[in-house]
Amino acid sequence: MSAHELAEPCPYVSTDDDATDAALLPAEQKLPALLVVDRDGRLYAAVAGSQLIGRLLPSYALADPLFASGSDDWDLHEAPERLTGLTVAELLPRHRVRPPTVGPDASVTHIAALMARTHSPLVAVVESAGDQARLVGAVMATRLMERLIGGT
Template identity: 60%
Template sequence: MRACDLAEPYPFVTTDDDAIDAARMLAEQSLSALLVLDADGQPYAIVPGSQLIGRLIPAYVSEDPALAGVLGGRGDGELAERLAGLTVAEWAPRRLYPPPVVGPDAQPMEVAALMARTHSPLVAVIERDGSRVTLLGTVTAARLMGYFIAPGRTSPESPPPS
């Protein structure tokens, strides 16, 4: 099995899209991460939903979660306003969320190691042809977990099937 065999299409936004539209897509489609492509269709960023939420809430709340309890629900409705006028690139800059990518021949264990190291629930599978990069699809944590625990696969402790 190779990364290209595990790769599936995944919804994406572009760097120029409105941040609020990207947030809506993440919420409405129950996505674990936001896949951001640049103007050339190349992976620009992969941002876990938890990190996007972290960029929405005020810094003082994330630094001291006890303040969230004190605030109650006050200010919750204003969080979306923080996205007003921002592009996806401004909300989720590449320098903070470089996309974890693998080539089509990467083994599942390589994808898993990259996913674990980058704390990303999504890895882009790309093919390079000189300077041109083509997105083949993505491997999600759920898809990879399904592969690893598929019926008929043996654990290191169990004997091979006879």
Template identity: 50%
Template sequence: MIARDLAEPYPHVTTDDQAVDAVRLLAEHDLAALLVLERDGTPYAVVPGSQLVRQLVPEYVMEDPLLAAVIDDRHADSLTEALAGKTVAQWIPARAFKPAFVGPEAGALQIAALMARTHVPLVAVIDRDDDGRRLVGVVSAASLMRHLLDVGGQG
């Protein structure tokens, strides 16, 4: 099966969207990773949710995990203050996760290899035409596993 057939709709944000809106999208849709596109539809980053959570944890807590035990939910508002007024591009980790993407004709094994190499649970399927780039959808690790189980007769 090819990428066009495996691709499913997936919520995404652009680099210009507000960081707080990206967090809401991730939370409301229970997403494993955040898909970020540039304004023209070019994939910008795919950031696992765990790395976005990391962006909310203050550096001093990362350096001394014992502090996390004494800071409770009453201080949660201070964790999200870092989002205020920032765009997605300004907020996501400095070592942004390069987007994994393929064309619509890529095969399942090609997608699996890319996913394994990049350590990101999403591969965007991008179609290019005279008008530019268009997100066809996303192949998630879960949907790829379902497909591979079905093809292998284990589904």
């Protein structure tokens, strides 16, 4: 089985898109990460759901776990406001993470090893045509686990 056969269509956002709309995408689509393309449509970054959650929390909750553990959730209603007016580019961590990528012919073993080495919940499948690379989809860890354990 190849990456092309395992890949699922994966929605993505552009660096210029609205951060609030982009942050909702993983929740709505049950995605482990948000794939981001640049203005030219090239794969730019992957943002894990945990990183998106971190952007929604007040800074004290991240800085002081003890304080956060004793805190009630009174200010979580402000979470969406933390993204208001931001673009996806502004939402990205300072050190963006490029998702691991494979070509459409990559084997299950290759994908599994890459996913394990990079601790990534997905591997992007890209198809090269000259100097352009087109996002075909992504192999999600859940689909790969089905293949490895379920034998499908």
